[in-house]
Amino acid sequence: MLDIADELTRWVEEGRDFAVATVVAVAGSAPRRPGAALAVDGRGAAVGSVSGGCVEAAVYDLCVQALRDGVTLRERFGYSAEDAFAVGLTCGGEIEVLVTPVPAAAPDRSVWAAALAAAARGTAAALARVVRGPAGLLGRPLLVRADGSYEGGLGGSPELDRAAAEQARALLEAGHTGECEVTEGGARCGPAVTLFVESSAPPPRMIIFGAVDFAAALVRAGKFLGYHVTVCDARPVFTTRARFPEADDLVVEWPHRYLQRTATDGRTALCVLTHDAKFDIPLLEAALRLPVAFVGAMGSRRTHEDRDRRLRAAGLTAAELARLHSPIGLDLGARTPEETALSIAAEIVAARRGGTGAPLTGLRTPIHRAAEKTGGTGAAGAPAAA
Structure with a gap:
């Protein structure tokens, strides 16, 4: 329900009666995760979604019923093998929804x-x-x-x-x-x-180190994915609002010093785009020892090999180095900054959700995985983005 908080806050302020249906459990390949919600007000207006379209009409009717009767309902929806046109999830999954009336006088x-x-x-x-x-x-x-x-x-x-x-x-x-x-x-x-x-x-943080051309495109991709995006670079001439109008924060500071003083957590993505050893090595030495979700670094394979040698010399362990996605990004054949940003964002999503990055065609693994990965990332990254 909290995913539609902006709209429902407005309904509360306007004194509207409404009922909200929230996905509370999922089995199989359901399109929405627990917490997804559909709300209906006393005039029949609706916001949100619980299934991407499969059972919206039936859940809408349950909201109307709950609002009329003042009674909380719980209902399960799933695919019907006997009747593919019956109310159900044609993707083959099941969802359970809790429908709660929230009248103005409650x-x-x-x-x-x-x-x-x-x-x-x-x-x-x-x-x-x-x-x-x-x-x-x-x-x-x-x-x-x-x-x-x-x-x-x-x-x-x-x-x-x-x-x-x-x-x-x-x-x-x-x-x-x-x-x-x-x-x-x-x-x-x-x-x-x-x-x-x-x-x-x-929102989780994405910190982009290096105010380069690729960073501007990655800022836009990060914002699209719901991150609070910071760009950090030691060079004030490049770290400007004119170059990064969509960034939440711009920081002019040596990257490793900023990382040592700023807040990170198990959802944070760190993207190192400077590919300059004087910035990269002290930064990655600190980053790979933090319990963040993703650490990736841009550069050629030769740059990666040199970076790996320097980090080993700095005392990083094999387990710490295995967390580094370098060269950063999935192999999409990217060339432009926008394509490269897409490949980096795709690798971050794959690391977060436990995906492989392989085409879905021909795979037999679940499309929607049951749980989000937390904490540090796994093995070293995929091939270079560009």
Whole structure:
């Protein structure tokens, strides 16, 4: 639901009644992941999507029904082998949706409003709801903040709220959205309820080192993928707003010094485009020892071999060097800055999602993988982008 927070925040401000259907579980090759949502207001307007089109009409009707009856619903949709034209996911997967009415007069409307506002601002917060358990608990919101404080309630005991807040905070810290179980009394034994926790965190960072022509195209690709993009270079003549109008931040500083003082996490992508040893070596020596998602460096194969020798001489281990994607990018035959940026962005997505970068034609691996990779990257990168 938090993926459509901007629109729903506006609906809250306008005092609209609405119902929201959220994907809470996925099996097989479903097109949308948990957290995807479709909302319908009292006038029939709709925003969002839960399946990319397969079951939108049926979920729309459930939203209308929930808003009319004031009752939270849970429904599963899947492919029907008997009738390919029946309501179902023709991609072969299954999704489970939770449909919750949020009328303007709802007692917990302020909790919904706070959760949506936090997501719209990019503030770290998690929204927990019961998706399996006593009917009276379904759909009630519990908003959990990064510091562990929370508001709202699941409709059970205070112990349940505290246990749910602890679980939600753990998922928030990891940047995950998904299900978890807690016991009704908050104890380690007793009947359990299943929570669906949506985590809303600030966008991941992409830091591009080197204010070169390729960097301008990569800034645009990074913004398209939802990154907060920073360009860093020690040369002020190149690091200008005129050259990088779409970058969120421009930093004039030696790259390794900036990396040592700036915040990174397990979602951060570091792209080194300088291909100049005096910048690259101290920067990569620091970068490959950070728990970031992706470290890639541009350059020819000869540059990569020289870089590898220098980094080994600097004391980096084989395991640390194996995290380096160099030459950066997938082998697309790229030539232009835009094509090269596409190849780099594709490799970042593949590393993040566990993809191979191979054509889907002829492959028998799942198109939609079950989980996103977290933490550091795996083996060395693919062939050069250009």
